Amino acid sequence: MDTHRRVAITGIGMVTPVGNDVETTWDALLTGRSGTAPITLFDASGFPVRIAAEVKGFRAEDVDVPRKTLKLTNRSHRFALAAAEQALRDAGIRPQPDTAARWCCAVGAGMMTSSYGELAETHDHSGASGELDAGLLLSDPAANDPLVFCRSQASAGLALVTSCFGIEGYATAVHTACASGGQALGTALKLIRRGSADFALAGGFDSMVSPIGISGFVLLSALSTDNDTPERASRPFDLSRNGFVLGEGAGFLVLEEWEAARRRGARIYAELAGDGNSLSSYRITDSPPDGDGPIQAMRAALADAGAAPGDVDYLNAHGTSTGMNDRSETAAVRAVFGDGVDNVSVSSTKSTMGHLIAAAGAVEGVVCALAIHRSEVPINANLVDRDPECDLNIVTGAARRQRVRVAISNSFGFGGSNSCIVLRNPLEVDGKGAQG
């Protein structure tokens, strides 16, 4: 019963370190024009990591919301509102009073946090000794400012997206670290499938390029310290890789029930065909060397999509450029695809745009939709000396012109959540019309 409702991707939007829209981002991903550079958002000169993939030239006033609403946004929310608006405009459909209840919204949201500036205000006023003096909070301007609270809440982004675009159906925010964006797309897929909604605005947003955000990863030694060669710092599957590059941004997609999308003559980028999730239950930050966990997520996603490993032409890897992830992911991919593994073009677009954390899975879902729509596979930049343990058919040098029947995107998070989503070429769907 559920499986009869197919889901179409009819709109896409992106704000990334390599472009504030879909076209610019896509061009960069094809050529590997890196978004990584010295950090400009704060004085990082004393930090062991002084590079990041920042969103560039993005102006708050470009976000098309009332000034009053803008005050309720943090940096990542503004990325979200911009990318969501792009996706709705691209789809040519948006919630109306008579359809609002049939629209759902699922977002992968970044971690709840106040900005460094606000934290510093509270430190200076109420924690100057190095410890919070709760009594001083009572007269602390930041701690008494409802706007600071509103910007920092975990569901603030969801509140902004649903209220700005008038979404009145199921609305949810998930956070499974780097798997968040992928899980949000999977959640939206299932909401449409099970009839809870006919339309979805789904995506992810994050911005951790801040003193506290970057500190968290620095303390875990998770980031590349190649401060002198930023554009080469993110090099998934390369033998010399030494950590990921922190990025920021947002990706959103408009999803619609397939038949309705066809009826209105919508341009369909791809079918969002399957979603698979597993929990590694291994260690909080490590992935199992044998790929256990990601294997089950990929298999579940393919089964959910009714696709066989042999149908897959493109894999957008999680590919963080950490020693452990890339080896573990390779092991998982080899286990899932077996002898056919060399038929799958693989790239990690984090090589170009860095790791967008809670937004990564959503942005990379958009990338897969584009790979199908444009018959072109983006490159895995900076792969010079391939790690022999990362033996996959990785797209290097130039983007590949190839027809993509099925594309899949992996996203694995701290905490052990593994998300895999499957996208299918619309022509493949129509070819199988009798079954569908």
Place this chain on the structure above:
Amino acid sequence: MSGSRILITGTGAVCGAGMGPEAILDAVCAGRSALAPITLWDTAGWPCRVAAEIPDFNPRTLVEDRKLHKLIRRTDLVGIYAAGSALAAAGVVTHRDSLEESAAATFNDRSGVFVGSGGGNYQNQYDFFPLMTEAHGDLAAFGRELTNAVNPMWLLRTLPNNVLGHLGIKYMLKGPNTCITNHSCAGAQTVIEAAAALRAGEADRAVAVGHDTPIEPEMVLYYYRLGLLASSELLPFDARRTGSLFGEGGGAMVLETEASAAARGAPIVGEYLGGGYACEAQGLIAIRDDGDGVVRAVRQALDDAGLRAADVGMIVAHGNGTPQSDASEAAAIRTVFGTASPPVTGFKWSFGHLIAAAGILEATVALASLKRGTVPGIAVWSRPDPDCAGVPVSASAQTPTSDVALVICRGFASTNAALLIRAL
């Protein structure tokens, strides 16, 4: 709507009113409130000084493994405890451990974990205060001293999805999973999403858990300034109500397909009948006065369960005690149930507003109430509010009119969830 029934095979809970749904229900039925002066910090001079803390909070009582305590927060302890209790009550791990290796591996892959988390707090960020003091506002100095001054595990302690990751590791559950950070609806949503995964055949069983510990100074202050907190009393549907009050806690249930429960002879305590959910698109704090989101969520849940409004035997309302939320919730109940509403109660007067844990913990207590054949009274309720007319609340116990309970849950972003459960 779905062919297969979703059974509840275990529940677990902890909050200020007690450990376990039965003990919590005992407190509620006895008219005991855990709302008391806050002890977590000195609240002299504070406009709001009351919350429902878990008494004698002892990390080791909640999570035995001491090594873990360094890696997680108070809220995670509560969540791991609640989920662990539900899994123990359902006998999930005992059964798995009786299986031979490959059957056990399949069992693990077919066991899901759905967590509703408060999403984060302010206190963890204060871990940077000593460094900020040392750096005197100089970020370069902050960067240089970072690794000497801050615990390397800081980010891991801060992760909103810690309960998910640690439950997986502790119990080797490896199936579908998520961590929902959607404020007060998060806990109720874990039940809806877990049930959806079982209905879709993605898993055979899942633990759903919501956990939150919002009682921290900065959080209390913001909620108070926004007009959401009372200063000392939480009076649901009462004309004297002025706001909500925080509690802390975790609630969990194990949901299981009929086939899985039968195959392992699981204890069956209830059934999940259906769920509904709607957003009012009003922004973070605002809500509609007509209760539109509640109306739609409840009607969807009835639809999903294949029930009529008249089949509902009791309502556990959100009843958070704020003037607008209770009035609009009452409007919604009138819209759906007309003049024939079943008995209505709410639990927050007894153990506070548990935010991300509220809906699911209240569902475990609702189930215990159904089993006991009682609709506990709202002991603090005394003055009817015309704005809440038509909602049959009472200070004393009432009797459910059927074995079905409706649990209503509302949260920021003007979101609303409804759960229908049956006692078995």
